[in-house]
Each structure stands twice: as C-alpha cells, then as structure tokens.
Amino acid sequence: MSVIENLEPKLLWKYFDDVRKIPRCSKHEEKIREYLVNFAKEQKLDYKTDKPGNVVITKPASPGMEDKPIVILQSHMDMVCEKNSDVEHDFSKDPIKLKIKGDILLADGTTLGADDGIGVATSLAILEDRTLKHGPIEALFTVDEETGLTGAFALESDMLSGKIMLNIDSEDFGILTVGCAGGGDTKIKLPIKKESIDKNLIGLSIKISGLRGGHSGVDIHEQRANAIKLLSRILWKTSQNHEFYLFDIKGGDKHNAIPRESYAKVCLDSNDKDKFLSDIKSEEKTILAEVKSIDPKFKVNVESIDNPNSALTKESKISLGSVKEPTLTLLDSKGETKEIKIAEKLEKGKYNIEIESASRIAAKAVEMIQKDLDDPNSDEKPAYRTDQEWEKQLKSSLNWP
Ligand SMILES: [Zn+2]
Secondary structure, eight states: OOTTTTOSSHHHHHHHHHHHTSOOBTTOOHHHHHHHHHHHHHTTOEEEEOTTOOEEEEEOOOTTOTTSOOEEEEEESOBOOOBOTTOOOOTTTOOOOEEEETTEEEESSBOOOHHHHHHHHHHHHHHHOTTOOOSOEEEEEESOOTTTOHHHHTOOTTSOOOSEEEEOOOSSTTOOBOOOOOOOOEEEEEEEOEEEOOTTSEEEEEEEEOOOOOBTTTSGGGTOOOHHHHHHHHHHHHHTTOOOEEEEEEEOOOTTBOOOOEEEEEEEOGGGHHHHHHHHHHHHHHHHHHHTTTOTTOEEEEEEEOOOSEEEOHHHHHHHHOSSSOHHHHHTTTSOEEEEEEOSSOBTTBEEEEEEEOOHHHHHHHHHHHHHHHOTTSSSSOOOOOHHHHHHHHHHHHTOO
C-alpha cells in the first residue's frame, strides 16, 4: 500500500501515485505518453499528439459553462532523474519509492519527480472529475522540459486553441504561474541620415534620471517608469510645437533591466529656447504626477551643449518618432524597451538607430511603423495616444485575450 493512498484530495494523489511509477526521465517519455493517451481513451476525452511527443487532452465545458474561454493547463511529463550513489535504482524501470516525513512527501534516495509529476496529476484529476464546474479545458503535457524546453519550443501550432494558460510547474509552494517575463528579443535597425545644420542653432541635452529601474521581468508589474519611454514621450510632445533637430539619443544598458536613465541631444533656434524649456518643464510635471507613487525621484535635466554641426534629417527624426506615433512609445507599450542608441559604427556612411526590446509586441510595432513610413499620408494628424490605448490596439491586432 502506498503511503499517499489516503491523502486528500484522493483523485490527485491517485494520479501522482500512477505517475511516480512510470519511468519518465527527460527525452525518455514514451511510457508516460502512452499512459496519457490511454487515460484519454478510457475517459473518452479527445486527445492530440505532435511530432516532438507533446500531448493535449481536451475536456468539454461542464453544462452551462460552454461560453467560457478555453483554459490551457500546462505541465511537463519528464523529470530530473538523480539518485544518491549508495542507492540501487534504475530510472528506466523502477517506480520512485516514497516516504513521508511529518507532512512532507519525499522520495527515498532519488529525485521525487514532483516537478512536474504533481502538475501532471493535477491536470489528470481535473480531467477526470465530472463534479467540477469549468469552461473548456485543454490539458497540455509537454516533453523534455528539464533539458531545454525542447517540447514546448517545438509544440505544433494546431495543438492548442486556448489563449489563457495556467502553467502548473511553479518554483514556490502555493504559487500558480499565469504569466511569464518571457525572453524573446527583438532587434530593430532603423536607417537614419544626417545633414549639416545652421551653426547658429543652440544645442541642448535633455536627460532623464532618478528612476528606480529594476529587473525587466521581476519588477515590471510595479509599473516602474522606463526612461526611454518617458524620453520618447517628451520628445514627441515638444515636437508638436517646436522645430528641433535630434542629433543623439541613448538610454538603457542591460538586457534585463528597466532603463533608469536616458538622454537626447537636440538643437533649435535660440528664440525658441525659453518656450521649449518651459514645455519640457510642464511635461516633466505631468509625468511626475503620474509616476510619483512609484518613481518619486524622476527628473529631467536640460543643459546647454555645443552645436554639433550635423543632426538627423527631419525624415530620420520622423522615422524615429514614427509618423503618427513616437516609435519608442509604440515599441514600449509593454514597458520593455531595453536599449536605444545611435550606433557608433557607420555602415558605409549610414548611421543606424538600434532599438532592443523584449516584447513580442515590438515586432508588430515595427510592422506598423513600416506601414507609416510607406504611406505617411495615410492619416492626417498625429495623435498622442496613451499606453493603455496602444496596448489595447496592439493586443487586438495580435488577437490576444
Ligand atoms: Zn518543472
């Protein structure tokens, strides 16, 4: 008799007990896959498998819940197979031996495979239990999570139709992972041109500082301000009422950090300087009111600098600010733009603006900028939209929930 037979909830532990008996080291998931397929057949549930070996079992909504969105429950079939050197255990056929110490379930001299055996057992219990009230369920079981997520990466596109996914493979007890910082990178190169400018224009550097920064994954939900995004906003706002040239821009420096500082260098007619400065001040005040509770030390410094003699052409400034929207704000609707700079290296006399972003939205944004550039007259007047509006629009164009 197994030590977990009488644990509650019974159904969950019944399946954990099944799963722990099945060999399932990473890249050797044949037996557990067979078990899952048999389970689906016995339960009269539809299932799909794909080439990499992933399995999806679908369960229809309980009565009255048919209009609810599909929820994907994700777990992985494989486990890390490790044992103490003095333990006799063959992972290719032996069941994991269990013991209970106090109220903690342990394996005897080997890894337990609770990662992610408990996730698999949870999904199976939900699939079997007909007393639960829920919308349609897609239970996804991936292969080879532990040695590189190769199953998840190669998941075939017709395996799932749900858009909400609960990953049942968390590090911390009691935590259900419903989102992820993600790791996709988008590198964008916008070609720019420079031209020589009037020697009488005055140079100004606009610098943003005082932000908290932090990890772009772990701290992003706190709505910490992004220096690139705020700089872009200030440039965009001021460009509505001032003619200025942009000749340098830089912000952010780490792959996984929310940008804390940024600067832009511009030049403009000296007669316009005072109004330009007061417009920046007023935008600074507006921004501070928005970010004060999270980033109270936000500030904008403007200093006089030398006129550089050359700057981005108007068209290039436009491509950076996009025609209808500031590119950076657009890219940054998720607060994830990490780095921007005018590349120091000249490629055949051409500069590039390099923008790095972690967001999938960024790729979509670039597509939209490109459209703007192809047809600058497609819309009459630029309109400043809030991030929330952008996010909504981008999400709907990406068909996100
Ligand atoms: Zn895991």
